[in-house]
Amino acid sequence: GSSCLLLLKCLLSASVRGSDQMVLADLGGKITGALRKLQSEAVIDDDLLDLVMKEIAAALLQADVPVRAVAELRKNVKTIVNMEDAPATNKRKLVQKAVVEELVRLLTPSRKPYQMKKGQCNVVMFVGLQGSGKTTTCTKFAHFYQRKGWKCALVCADTFRAGAYDQLRQNAAKAKIPFYGSYSETDPVKIAEEGVEMFRAEKYDIIIVDTSGRHKQETALFDEMQQVAEAVDPSDIIFVMDSHIGQACFDQAQAFTTSVDVGSVIVTKLDGHAKGGGALSAVAATGSPIIFIGTGEHFDDFESFEAQSFVSRLLGLGDLAGLFSTIKDAVPLDKQPELLNRISKGIFTMRDLYEQFENVQKMGPMSQVLSMIPGMNSNMLSKGAEKEGVKRIKMFMVTMDSMNDDELDCVKPMIPSRVNRVARGAGVGHKAVETLMEEYKRMSKMVGKFGKMGMAGKGGDMSAMMRNPKQMMQKMSSMMDPKMLKQMGGAGNMMNMMKQMGKMDGKGGGGGLPGLGGMDMGDMMKQMQKMGLKM
DSSP: OHHHHHHHHHHHHHOOOOOOOOTTHHHHHHHHHHHHHHHHOSOOOHHHHHHHHHHHHHHHHHTTOOHHHHHHHHHHHHHHOOTTTSOHHHHHHHHHHHHHHHHHHHHOOSSOOOOOOTTSOEEEEEEOOTTSSHHHHHHHHHHHHHHTTOOEEEEEEOOSSTTHHHHHHHHHHHTTOOEEOOSSOOOHHHHHHHHHHHHHHTTOSEEEEEEOOOSSOOHHHHHHHHHHHHHHOOSEEEEEEEGGGGGGHHHHHHHHHHHSOOOEEEEEOOSSSSOHHHHHHHHHHTTOOEEEEEOSSSTTSEEEOOHHHHHHHHTTOOOHHHHHHHHHHHSOGGGHHHHHHHHHTTOOOHHHHHHHHHHHHHTOOHHHHHTTSTTOOTTSSOHHHHHHHHHHHHHHHHHHHTSOHHHHTTOSOOOHHHHHHHHHHHTOOHHHHHHHHHHHHHHHHHHHHHHHHTTTOGGGOSTTGGGSHHHHHHHHHHHSOHHHHHHTTHHHHHHHHHHHHHHHHHHTTTTSOTTTTTOOHHHHHHHHHHTTTOO
16 A cells, blocks of 8 residues: 555656657557547447457557467457447447457467476576577576575576677676686586586576577587586576567477477567567467566566566556565565554655665666556656666665765754765765755655555555545545646546555455456456546
């Protein structure tokens, strides 16, 4: 409840509107545009359904989704939606539900991916063709798990490509991840074996082995992969694939899975071209689970992939389960009671603000987190604006590092002489300190309102809030930035979202849609209608 909202407020305060689009945002926009026709038309009949499905099919074909898969999706939606039998009020809901379910089915593989196990050594071997972004992806993968508290290490067993050793070593140093490799040794099997043995002895949770790639599927490549696999006995073999080839990913994935025991797939370079839909659907058709997608060059341009969550975010419906999980990772439950107790009393210091900024940094890329909020457009934040947001948080934290205990605990007021001292110590201008103080006052004011409204009562549950929902919505409207509240579908939609998160907190999700933390499709469609599908 309140702790989640506080963390989101910190995130939003650091973010700036932008115009760059996220992965496949163009495809998502076209599909939601087609579904919007269901809201504007008074009569929903077979002709309108044909028109909507024709537009959705055209958008999928433009994203390089195979013709056969698109035809099957259209046929399945028409089979599910029987216009004559459905009551008039349910027709819109029925069509939307069927489209979402079929898009999820299109991207859902038949096999489950390997789950990392705490308390044991997980050896992960990366394979793929040269140029697919394999070496960079190894570091992104390690960085992702390291941020979640896993002890990760990298082994360079790519002796074929000149510069592979230097690239991985530099990446590992940049991400502060232990690395093993050799300039002189030419046998990849020996390097892999020695590196894995060394890190096993040091009790590392995840050991990532980068293997050689080739320009095409050569017998020598498969032989080498099999030898490395036999030597290190990997827990999982991950195939890294470039999405630029679109639906041709099917043949490439099939070739690799028949030669080595590929457990999962990472699809890279999904930014900057329109063939991503074809690549994702083609890999899913092979039965291999996609576990991550690469969306840029930086270590943070990397997100875990789950079909239900991906489709929901693509259509602007958010992913409350993913958001809740991200917040739980950033703020462990055992640390929440103390924070909730302080919020309930309306207490919020500079030290608390510092902790919230630390938590925001643990949550990962801002645009990714914002896309999990229902009604928040995934292209609200450009890459440049996201960098500015991160820079702004770091500047705030550096400024607070120059404060003494009395200033952090808000015991002493920030008089001009103190502002001068803090600005000099942090190496920033007076304006930066004043901006920080303004941000703190806004957050402190909001926490004060939380306390008065009882939002942190009874362990932070929503029961106290729901006794008078109308009054609650009015208070919430006064607390939030009007533009931001409108973008999120208004106070009513915000209340629905918090109710759902309250259910997840108390019951672990309930029995609704997988990946949406118990939110059933009816609730989701109500939110879509309230937002007028205007993402």
